[in-house]
Amino acid sequence: MHTKTLHEVKELINKKEISCVELTKSTFDRISKVDDKIGAYLQLDEEGALKKAREVDEKIQRGEETSFLAGIPMAIKDNICVEGLKTTCASKILENFVAPYDAHVTKKLKENDAVIIGKLNMDEFAMGSSSENSAFKKVKNPFDLERVPGGSSGGSAAAVAAGEAYYTLGSDTGGSIRQPASLCGVVGLKPTYGRISRYGLVAFASSLDQIGPFTKDVEDCAHVLNVIAGHDSMDSTSAKVEVEDYTKYLNQDIKGMKIGIPKEYFAEGLNPEIRGIIENGIEVLKKLGAEIKEISLPMSKYALAVYYILASSEASSNLARFDGIRYGFRAEDFEDVVDLYVKSRSQGFGDEVKRRIMLGTYALSAGYYDAYYKKALKVRTLIIQEYKKAFEEVDVILTPTSPTVAFKLGEKSNNPLEMYLSDIYTVPINIAGVPAISIPAGFVDGLPVGMQLIGDYFKEGTLLKVSHAFERETEFTKVKPSI
Amino acid sequence: MSVTIKDVEYVAKLARLEFNEEEKQKFTEELNNILGYVEMLQEVDTDGVEISIGAYRVVNALREDEVKPSFDREKMLQNAPDSQDGYVKVPKVIE
Amino acid sequence: MEFEAVIGLEVHAELSTKTKIYCGCTTEFGGEQNTHCCPVCMGLPGALPVLNKEVVSYAIKAGLALNCEINKETYMARKNYFYPDCPKNYQITQDETPLCSNGYIEIALEDGVKKVGIHRIHIEEDAGKALHREDGTYVDFNRSGVPLIEIVSKPDMRSAQEAKMYLENLKAILQYTEVSDCKMEEGSLRCDANVSIRPKGTSEFGVKTEIKNMNSFKAVEKAIEFEIKRQIEAIKNGEKIVQETRRWDEVKGETIVMRSKEEAHDYRYFPEPDMVYLEVDDKWIENIKASLPELPEMKKARYINEYGLPDYDAGILTSSKALAGYFEETVAKGANPKDASNWIMGEVLRTLNDREMTIEDIKVKPEDLAKLIELINNGTITGTIAKKVFKDMFETGDNPEKIVKEKGMVQISDENAIRDIVNKVLDENPQSVEDFKNGKTKAMGFVVGQVMKASKGKANPQLVNKLVEEELQKR
Numbered sequence A: 001m002h003t004k005t006l007h008e009v010k011e012l013i014n015k016k017e018i019s020c021v022e023l024t025k026s027t028f029d030r031i032s033k034v035d036d037k038i039g040a041y042l043q044l045d046e047e048g049a050l051k052k053a054r055e056v057d058e059k060i061q062r063g064e065e066t067s068f069l070a071g072i073p074m075a076i077k078d079n080i081c082v083e084g085l086k087t088t089c090a091s092k093i094l095e096n097f098v099a100p101y102d103a104h105v106t107k108k109l110k111e112n113d114a115v116i117i118g119k120l121n122m123d124e125f126a127m128g129s130s131s132e133n134s135a136f137k138k139v140k141n142p143f144d145l146e147r148v149p150g151g152s153s154g155g156s157a158a159a160v161a162a163g164e165a166y167y168t169l170g171s172d173t174g175g176s177i178r179q180p181a182s183l184c185g186v187v188g189l190k191p192t193y194g195r196i197s198r199y200g201l202v203a204f205a206s207s208l209d210q211i212g213p214f215t216k217d218v219e220d221c222a223h224v225l226n227v228i229a230g231h232d233s234m235d236s237t238s239a240k241v242e243v244e245d246y247t248k249y250l251n252q253d254i255k256g257m258k259i260g261i262p263k264e265y266f267a268e269g270l271n272p273e274i275r276g277i278i279e280n281g282i283e284v285l286k287k288l289g290a291e292i293k294e295i296s297l298p299m300s301k302y303a304l305a306v307y308y309i310l311a312s313s314e315a316s317s318n319l320a321r322f323d324g325i326r327y328g329f330r331a332e333d334f335e336d337v338v339d340l341y342v343k344s345r346s347q348g349f350g351d352e353v354k355r356r357i358m359l360g361t362y363a364l365s366a367g368y369y370d371a372y373y374k375k376a377l378k379v380r381t382l383i384i385q386e387y388k389k390a391f392e393e394v395d396v397i398l399t400p401t402s403p404t405v406a407f408k409l410g411e412k413s414n415n416p417l418e419m420y421l422s423d424i425y426t427v428p429i430n431i432a433g434v435p436a437i438s439i440p441a442g443f444v445d446g447l448p449v450g451m452q453l454i455g456d457y458f459k460e461g462t463l464l465k466v467s468h469a470f471e472r473e474t475e476f477t478k479v480k481p482s483i
Numbered sequence B: 001m002s003v004t005i006k007d008v009e010y011v012a013k014l015a016r017l018e019f020n021e022e023e024k025q026k027f028t029e030e031l032n033n034i035l036g037y038v039e040m041l042q043e044v045d046t047d048g049v050e051i052s053i054g055a056y057r058v059v060n061a062l063r064e065d066e067v068k069p070s071f072d073r074e075k076m077l078q079n080a081p082d083s084q085d086g087y088v089k090v091p092k093v094i095e
Numbered sequence C: 001m002e003f004e005a006v007i008g009l010e011v012h013a014e015l016s017t018k019t020k021i022y023c024g025c026t027t028e029f030g031g032e033q034n035t036h037c038c039p040v041c042m043g044l045p046g047a048l049p050v051l052n053k054e055v056v057s058y059a060i061k062a063g064l065a066l067n068c069e070i071n072k073e074t075y076m077a078r079k080n081y082f083y084p085d086c087p088k089n090y091q092i093t094q095d096e097t098p099l100c101s102n103g104y105i106e107i108a109l110e111d112g113v114k115k116v117g118i119h120r121i122h123i124e125e126d127a128g129k130a131l132h133r134e135d136g137t138y139v140d141f142n143r144s145g146v147p148l149i150e151i152v153s154k155p156d157m158r159s160a161q162e163a164k165m166y167l168e169n170l171k172a173i174l175q176y177t178e179v180s181d182c183k184m185e186e187g188s189l190r191c192d193a194n195v196s197i198r199p200k201g202t203s204e205f206g207v208k209t210e211i212k213n214m215n216s217f218k219a220v221e222k223a224i225e226f227e228i229k230r231q232i233e234a235i236k237n238g239e240k241i242v243q244e245t246r247r248w249d250e251v252k253g254e255t256i257v258m259r260s261k262e263e264a265h266d267y268r269y270f271p272e273p274d275m276v277y278l279e280v281d282d283k284w285i286e287n288i289k290a291s292l293p294e295l296p297e298m299k300k301a302r303y304i305n306e307y308g309l310p311d312y313d314a315g316i317l318t319s320s321k322a323l324a325g326y327f328e329e330t331v332a333k334g335a336n337p338k339d340a341s342n343w344i345m346g347e348v349l350r351t352l353n354d355r356e357m358t359i360e361d362i363k364v365k366p367e368d369l370a371k372l373i374e375l376i377n378n379g380t381i382t383g384t385i386a387k388k389v390f391k392d393m394f395e396t397g398d399n400p401e402k403i404v405k406e407k408g409m410v411q412i413s414d415e416n417a418i419r420d421i422v423n424k425v426l427d428e429n430p431q432s433v434e435d436f437k438n439g440k441t442k443a444m445g446f447v448v449g450q451v452m453k454a455s456k457g458k459a460n461p462q463l464v465n466k467l468v469e470e471e472l473q474k475r
């Protein structure tokens, strides 16, 4: 059962071949079998999940109409609030924080009768590319337990890959959905900035963060997006753009669609085997009738620098609220209130979080704001303009998702700058705010490789259309880890 | 622009963080590495370029002035490490 | 060397909205601690701010009333600092783009009207309230997120007196426009002052100090006066003024150092990424302009031109919206504007001041004051009696006719009755008669006074005058 997709189990439920309670129980069985090895979950809510599953079964019995997501087990990254459950952000500082409210996406999922089975492991406060920065335990890649699942939404990617949930939610600030999706062989979508409300997502970098789904295939992705996308009056940055039925983009012909290949993304630093896989992917799309066009995005090389300034600066301010006063960890011995702040924060945050807070505080401090933050905001404008111009010429841009396959645990944890380079292909997309998806495109030595498709603002449909055509033509989403 | 230990100490104070000498040394190096990398932004000509707050321009996300029920105090204070008589309590702050 | 002071004021006024600036919690004053709170105003992880439209409207209204330019495109900014009453450890305010800028307030000086410039007005959120007790600091977040405007003046004031006048006029304008109720005791109006001195006639600014913790206009005046004196003395003693923040100590009557510049904050302002651009179009501004009430200056001019009131009286009457309203209501109920003004400027304000009350607290209804004036003018009571009646009205809130009737205070206008009293008084005071005959007209005044006293103030004064003179001539 655990290898089935969301739409496959939905069909079984519709045919009454399985009940939601049975499905939920089987998922918990699967978790208890494999999660000791994977480490995807930080918290499980079996009682709540079964209660919900029972409710949905009763609804079905009464012949009531139910949502596509009704009764199907899913899980949420631990930086998204679910009322009554802990939201730890994989940080000691929030170890015991019980969310008193639901995030907007949680509310949407609950309204659609999703069965929320637990909260997923991640890099602390979503800062990292390997999920090794969790304060509680490391997540392992289901395809190779000695390797990382990517990050920061490593738990969300690994849980879907290992069949511990039918779909999950993650968040993506610089690649935190797409890179782990690539490394774990699943589909991960980072929608347009503002497509999904951030209300209840614990902010890392407000102007870059976006929630998105992890699914086993592209079809599932469209179904989940249908539910969680949309305007929310509680999030000022949430877009008032109408939500389409994304499933209408499935099973479409892509003949004549223009696909841009930015030459800068295929330069040095890209693993040649990955290059081969992506070139193969380009061939597949060509065969399907797409028109391939080489384009140039020269500003992309500045994206990572812009990202580290903006993300760290925003983070330094966003994380100021974790001070041991209204919630969260409070250190034991302190002399006064300043000492309480310093000790609680120094003991509560991990190294990577401190590193970003330090960088961001420095970049915003007196005398440096113009040189760093303001400069980065201006370069951001240029990157945005470049993407806008590119989409006047092409429908979709195709790149690798990650320059490497899953690396070994500990391999990069002592070199922050090298770790940051894992995000080189994904970061520009967050700077521009456009949507992008990573879909399985092949394997190198049994390790999954993802292909990134980037779309114009609010053109998630176009991404799903091309991705689904690719998926139908290839079998990569069907390959499961042997765990 | 090169970061010194003194800068690290100043920034740590602003950020309400503390480090031992070894960590300070490490952060000084790391910040210098990262800022060295970021230095490449200076080569971009941004004369006359507007700043971008957010990925694209959104204006006037406004709310009507209508009262919504507040949260139960119990819920608002449930995570507080120290609270008393409905207040959040902290060590005495001397003005 | 003669010095002059350079003073700038930063005023925070709480806006009259129903809800907070970034969430739907009520702004009502006096709720039980931490009951007007939600994830947004308590700074919970994941909560996001959404700007209250009415806050923008009120700020624009204040800007227009204070002769400002309205900036059509602005954005919010974060001001970062750690303090237990600041739930996010940053305040969402405006930095590089204030909503309003470049306005002024007029103050009336002896040598003419002076314009005090307003540098900027921006919108921001208030912090919670920290109560410092013996065993710790207790924080209530009800006030966290209450909308404020900060009005920053230009350094245009030259004395504590000017600063006080600026504040009084500012308060009047904010009250007239109903932008803020300006209750200092509830913290809805707060003021900090920047003070420096320089040799008279120079244009360079001296080193300034910032003074905080002044809880009344009187305190502002006293604190600035003290600070100017302190700085002048320091300079004369060869000391240097240091840039620092000082606290006004009401009890000691002096300013005390809070923190020096070295300890000053590095606020790390940057555009608030959780919010979007604020665009104000002409239509919005025009609508607000059309809704502006008559402002104090306009009202004052009208009182002078239309009612013929003296400049000083018109200024006092328009100094608060409530007082002007009281005056206008009294006139509307039939009182002659000059009489109404005289009464309000006289008995009404004197009595209120004696009791440390304001016009909002008065029991005397405007229509009853108008009635009282009518009773004098139609000869029912004398002016002296009227003052007594007013005292009663002030205490009880009763109408004047009832008081006059119950206490038998109706004026005596019967010539014979008054003549009897006059003769009785003259009989008892032969010395006065003698004095009068010797050409000392002053004596007549004394007799009149005695007659009024004997009639318990009820005798018609004109008649008394006439009859005293007649009877004196006879003797």
Ligand SMILES: [Zn+2]
Pocket (backbone or CB within 6 Å): C020, C023, C024, C025, C036, C037, C038, C039, C040, C041, C042, C145
């Ligand atoms: Zn609130």
